[in-house]
Amino acid sequence: MKKTLMFDALREATDEEMDKDKRVLVIGEDVGHYGGSYKVTKGLHAKYGDLRVLDTPIAENSFTGMAIGAAMTGLRPIVEGMNMSFLLLAFNQISNNAGMLRYTSGGNFKIPIVIRGPGGVGRQLGAEHSQRLETYFQAIPGLKIVACSTPYNAKGLLKAAIRDNNPVIFFEHVLLYNLQEDIPLEEYVLPLDKAEVVKRGLDLTIITYSRMRHHVMQAVDILVQEGYNPEVIDLISLKPLDIKTIAESIKKTHLVIIVEECMKTAGIAAELIAQINEQVFDELDAPVVRLSSQDIPTPYNGKLEQATVIHPQQIIEAVKRLVKLKA
Structure with a gap:
């Protein structure tokens, strides 16, 4: 066991899955050179390079749509929303594309994409940065939705989400990133559908x-x-x-x-x-x-x-x- 902060647990899960599977990549604003707004992708750009840790313009609809297209071709993208509230700008891509394409293609396409990032009420982040979007996405057919709450389940759930062949919306709370807990040194994966x-x-x-x-x-x-x-x-x-x-x-x-x-x-x-x-x-x-x-x-x-x-x-x-x- 080792004491691990939640953002480090999420980073470890991403790193381990990227190391294991070359199809896994990260897309989002400031995920590369900067290491992510909450340092979940810190160090990954130096290890994996531009094509697998891709910094994007501030255009959520564009890079989310691009990631869904990448998933359709067999890649396994992880989209980081700098704040989950920003992904309202990609609501069309998440609902009409990510959620529905496996069905509307008659099963010809799988959409193995994880859309993750911070949400919830922080400390004086203002109305537009303090939204809870879980029910916005809950009504969309075809999505799985997960809310992690500890470093232990954050790591095990993110690894499972990356491996899943369906689109997973992965909620992290902005005030939990510095939560610390002992987690196992050996690999573990947790089920996405269990309380x-x-x-x-x-x-x-x-x-x-x-x-x-x-x-x-x-x-x-x-x-x-x-x-x-x-x-x-x-x-x-x-x-x-x-x-x-x-x-x-x-x-x-x-x-x-x-x-x-x-x-x-x-x-x-x-x-x-x-x-x-x-x-x-x-x-x-x-x-x-x-x-x-x-x-x-x-x-x-x-x-x-x-x-x-x-x-x-x-x-x-x-x-x-x-x-x-x-x-």
């Missing part, structure tokens, strides 16, 4: 993903000291949702809280509640509670920005209310 049961418990199920996993665990540490015993699930896979793991937990606890940084209206929690109601409604002892961000553009002002997202104290209060209601 992680972070903590076993009996009182209720807390479902979360990305940065909110850490807010949830801060709350859980306090709750456990007060005698509560929640179960915590990190979704990891946002599309498809691992409803099997979620259903097994609900059949045990019968109470659910969903904690997300996504907007409340039409967010990940909204889709998850729909699937829970369809599949395990009779197991619920109370309606599902969702704790989501405010439905407003993220303010630049630091205090207002903090007020838009969920914090551990709100999670603690929601757990106590729900458990008390059941009692």
Whole structure:
């Protein structure tokens, strides 16, 4: 095991896959000589050269379209969005091309492309740089969507995404890049479609993903000291949702809280509640509670920005209310 920062874990995954497979390449703004805005591609240009670590103009629709074309010819491109919000400029390429070409070509083309980069609410990055785009892409057929949350799962999931023959949208949170954790020295790969049961418990199920996993665990540490015993699930896979793991937990606890940084209206929690109601409604002892961000553009002002997202104290209060209601 070795202590590794998340951005280093992502860099190691990219480097290992590029070394193993000459078809893997990186495309994006400042990914080459500069090493990426968050240093995920640091040192790769010196090792692999211009053709495999390609600096592009500021033209997301163009280089994303080029990467999709490269994938159609058999290459395995990794597109880095300097900020995932910028990839709204490539929404047409991601939806009409990446998501649909395998189907519309009758299976003649595979689209083995990873589109990755930082997103989420940072620290005073402003509204346009603080967007959570997971539900924008969730409605697109043909995509897989992953949200990493630790250095360990970041590395294992990125390696799996690079090897997958389908387009994968890979969300990293801008505030988690400096998160440090022991990860194995030997190679490992994690499944793209499985949730992680972070903590076993009996009182209720807390479902979360990305940065909110850490807010949830801060709350859980306090709750456990007060005698509560929640179960915590990190979704990891946002599309498809691992409803099997979620259903097994609900059949045990019968109470659910969903904690997300996504907007409340039409967010990940909204889709998850729909699937829970369809599949395990009779197991619920109370309606599902969702704790989501405010439905407003993220303010630049630091205090207002903090007020838009969920914090551990709100999670603690929601757990106590729900458990008390059941009692």
